[in-house]
Amino acid sequence: MVVFAGQGDARRSMALLWRAEGAAPPRAPRGSGPRPALSVAAIIEAGVAIADADGMAALSMRAVGERLGRTAMALYTYVPGKSELVDLMHDHVLAELPADYDLAPGWRAALTSWAEDTWDFSLRHPWVLQVSQARPVLGPHEYRSLETLLRVLYATGLDSAALRRIVGTLFHCVRGAARTVAESRLAAASTGVSDEEWWQARSGMLTEMVPDFAERFPLLVRLETEGAAPEPDEAVPYLEREARATFEAGLAVILDGIEAAVRRGR
Amino acid sequence: MVVFAGQGDARRSMALLWRAEGAAPPRAPRGSGPRPALSVAAIIEAGVAIADADGMAALSMRAVGERLGRTAMALYTYVPGKSELVDLMHDHVLAELPADYDLAPGWRAALTSWAEDTWDFSLRHPWVLQVSQARPVLGPHEYRSLETLLRVLYATGLDSAALRRIVGTLFHCVRGAARTVAESRLAAASTGVSDEEWWQARSGMLTEMVPDFAERFPLLVRLETEGAAPEPDEAVPYLEREARATFEAGLAVILDGIEAAVRRGR
DNA sequence: TTGCTATCTTTACGCCGTAAAGAGTTCGCT
DNA sequence: AGCGAACTCTTTACGGCGTAAAGATAGCAA
Numbered sequence: 254m255v256v257f258a259g260q261g262d263a264r265r266s267m268a269l270l271w272r273a274e275g276a277a278p279p280r281a282p283r284g285s286g287p288r289p290a291l292s293v294a295a296i297i298e299a300g301v302a303i304a305d306a307d308g309m310a311a312l313s314m315r316a317v318g319e320r321l322g323r324t325a326m327a328l329y330t331y332v333p334g335k336s337e338l339v340d341l342m343h344d345h346v347l348a349e350l351p352a353d354y355d356l357a358p359g360w361r362a363a364l365t366s367w368a369e370d371t372w373d374f375s376l377r378h379p380w381v382l383q384v385s386q387a388r389p390v391l392g393p394h395e396y397r398s399l400e401t402l403l404r405v406l407y408a409t410g411l412d413s414a415a416l417r418r419i420v421g422t423l424f425h426c427v428r429g430a431a432r433t434v435a436e437s438r439l440a441a442a443s444t445g446v447s448d449e450e451w452w453q454a455r456s457g458m459l460t461e462m463v464p465d466f467a468e469r470f471p472l473l474v475r476l477e478t479e480g481a482a483p484e485p486d487e488a489v490p491y492l493e494r495e496a497r498a499t500f501e502a503g504l505a506v507i508l509d510g511i512e513a514a515v516r517r518g519r
Numbered sequence: 520m521v522v523f524a525g526q527g528d529a530r531r532s533m534a535l536l537w538r539a540e541g542a543a544p545p546r547a548p549r550g551s552g553p554r555p556a557l558s559v560a561a562i563i564e565a566g567v568a569i570a571d572a573d574g575m576a577a578l579s580m581r582a583v584g585e586r587l588g589r590t591a592m593a594l595y596t597y598v599p600g601k602s603e604l605v606d607l608m609h610d611h612v613l614a615e616l617p618a619d620y621d622l623a624p625g626w627r628a629a630l631t632s633w634a635e636d637t638w639d640f641s642l643r644h645p646w647v648l649q650v651s652q653a654r655p656v657l658g659p660h661e662y663r664s665l666e667t668l669l670r671v672l673y674a675t676g677l678d679s680a681a682l683r684r685i686v687g688t689l690f691h692c693v694r695g696a697a698r699t700v701a702e703s704r705l706a707a708a709s710t711g712v713s714d715e716e717w718w719q720a721r722s723g724m725l726t727e728m729v730p731d732f733a734e735r736f737p738l739l740v741r742l743e744t745e746g747a748a749p750e751p752d753e754a755v756p757y758l759e760r761e762a763r764a765t766f767e768a769g770l771a772v773i774l775d776g777i778e779a780a781v782r783r784g785r
Numbered sequence: 786t787t788g789c790t791a792t793c794t795t796t797a798c799g800c801c802g803t804a805a806a807g808a809g810t811t812c813g814c815t
Numbered sequence: 816a817g818c819g820a821a822c823t824c825t826t827t828a829c830g831g832c833g834t835a836a837a838g839a840t841a842g843c844a845a
Contacts, residue, residue: 267724286822287810313801326803327824335802387702387758388714391721393729396736403738413745421765422772425695426688433687436653448654455657458533463659470662472669479679492653499687506688506776513775552791553841579832592834593793601833 266337269293270344270392291321293331293341300342301378308439309380312339339384344392346378353401360408361508364423367405368504371427379435382428409515422507430500437492448492532603535559536610536658557587559597559607566608567644574705575646578605605650610658612644619667626674627774630689633671634770637693645701648694675781688773696766703758714758 272293299320304312314325314335321327332338351370354363375382389395402423406416441447446454459466467474489497538559565586570578580591580601587593598604617636620629641648655661668689672682707713712720725732733740755763 263720263724267721267728271728285810285812285820287824289823291823314803315801324825325801326826329803330823385702385706387699388706388717391725396739400736400738403742407738407741413742415768416742417761418765418768421696421699421762422692422769425691425765425769429691429695430687433653436651440651440654451654454529455533458529459657462533462537470666472666472673473662475673476669476679476682495683496687499684499691502681502684503688503691503773506773507769509776509779510772551789551841551843553793555792557792580834581832590794591832592795595834596792 265333266340267391269332269337269341270390289330291323291327291331295321296328296331296338297341297345300338301346304342304380305378308443309383312380314338340390340392343381343384344390344394346374346381347392347394347398349377350374350394350398351401352397354405356405356408360405361512363405363408364508364511365504367402368423368427368500372431372500375428375431376434379431379439382432382435386424409511411511411514411518415514415518419507419511426503426507427500430496430503433496433499434493437490437496441490448490452491531599532606533657535598535603535607536656555596557589557593557597561587562594562597562604563607563611566604567612570608570646571644574709575649578646580604606656606658609647609650610656610660612640612647613658613660613664615643616640616660616664617667618663620671622671622674626671627778629671629674630774630777631770633668634689634693634766638697638766641694641697642700645697645705648698648701652690675777677777677780677784681780681784685773685777692769692773693766696762696769699762699765700759703756703762707756714756718757 296317299317300312303316303320312335314328317338318325318328328338332341351366354366356363384390399420402420403416406419409416411419437448440451444451463469562583565583566578569582569586578601580594583604584591584594594604598607617632620632622629650656665686668686669682672685675682677685703714706717710717729735
């Protein structure tokens with residue numbers, strides 16, 4: 254379900270992405286059809302609503318059209334195709350991210366806030382985790398959110414070459430852990446089986462079919478049993494708690510890494 | 520294109536995954552049809568060949584059947600469905616990963632080798648990056664590869680709780696950077712437009728449509744221009760070099776983080 | 786030979802993205 | 816007033832997908 258940007262007419266895509274910027278597209282001079290009942294904005298919002306509620310797999314041109322009381326083909330008057338629609342949806346929701354962070358308490362606090370906001374954002378719109386990051390969309394809100402992150406990162410005093418690498422690592426860490434949570438929720442929703450139930454069924458089957466499991470994979474057993482689940486009865490499923498802990502630990506390591514680089518750099 | 524494990528009959532899936540372990544499935548006692556011309560192993564290999572060559576999107580039951588000279592439906596006698604086939608393919612290729620690492624030169628060297636091997640593996644079979652990590656497959660090779668990693672990690676002396684988080688962060692870092700490369704190659708192959716051409720076209724369009732770009736996003740411009748591309752004329756595309764650098768930087772940060780935790784722990 | 790079983794094919798259903806053609810609406814122009 | 820261009824939106828259709836259902840065929844036991 255990975256979707257790629259920039260397939261279609263690049264000029265048209267860019268015009269749509271930055272459309273709010275320029276003047277309103279002038280209505281044709283000679284003859285014009287019925288007043289448009291739809292708009293690019295309405296289509297984007299319908300798409301986001303569907304993807305938020307039922308995931309990227311549920312996003313189809315027919316579904317978007319139906320939600321707007323039109324056929325799928327009606328959308329093609331406004332948007333070149335599905336791939337471009339996803340691009341527009343992506344840039345649209347990126348507008349939700351904060352535009353800047355207070356640097357007074359130091360870059361570490363600001364970067365933590367950024368990571369937290371990105372985490373929340375990714376779980377609010379889990380489908381963004383399935384939009385390809387290679388060949389990004391290049392929309393206004395994507396640029397703005399990157400600019401915001403860079404403002405925090407340049408406050409560390411590191412040079413551009415170092416920051417380029419750190420940006421990627423930060424994103425992979427946050428998005429990777431968020432992806433685990435998102436996929437776990439999606440699996441639970443689409444199969445009706447909770448993580449706990451799934452794991453119980455599978456692990457029971459494992460011990461039955463692989464009786465020498467403990468001898469073959471002693472460290473796995475050790476990892477699983479030692480210090481597992483300090484608070485077992487919680488509203489948050491186990492897998493999500495683990496992913497959240499991974500996110501926090503990863504962030505802490507990266508922050509320490511940056512700090513070390515800063516000290517070394519001076 | 521994210522695929523989920525464990526939808527179908529869990530017992531059947533597990534039996535297929537661990538099939539080499541138990542005795543060969545006995546042929547039916549009373550009457551048996553024509554000698555099977557296919558086998559689970561052959562189907563898995565055909566699937567891997569297709570996915571390696573043309574990506575996950577090209578993997579269809581019809582394509583696998585055709586490569587074996589059968590119809591798509593013939594596969595269903597051997598495999599419950601596509602989702603289970605992907606699981607089997609995943610566990611199958613995981614067998615390529617080394618089974619253990621020399622710990623004599625220290626855990627840091629071993630962990631670096633592990634990351635390098637995982638990186639190579641992910642780019643040899645880029646479609647594995649699209650297999651969901653939540654609700655893993657629980658096959659023998661997946662367990663073995665995890666056990667191998669844990670052997671290296673326990674050599675650090677850290678406790679299980681700390682290691683659980685580090686495992687996730689390591690995977691996210693390696694897989695995230697590898698994904699960038701894989702997606703960039705896939706985009707280039709499927710659109711026929713190289714990263715460089717794509718970027719040139721887009722950036723030209725940007726400066727035309729957003730004349731005040733430099734004022735609005737000064738840090739982005741700074742990041743892009745400062746210390747960019749020290750060796751511009753290379754066989755390896757720019758985006759891949761950047762992803763590789765991100766991978767190495769991320770790994771270095773994590774290794775430093777582990778080292779700090781080890782020192783703190785003692 | 787008969788009959789059961791397992792393999793494999795055929796056909797079909799309901800999805801998908803979207804190309805092509807056409808119906809219907811609104812305007813500028815004569 | 817009426818024509819014709821430009822536009823929106825629908826209908827139909829094509830080739831793909833995963834897979835359910837039904838049937839043809841092959842191999843063995845009795």
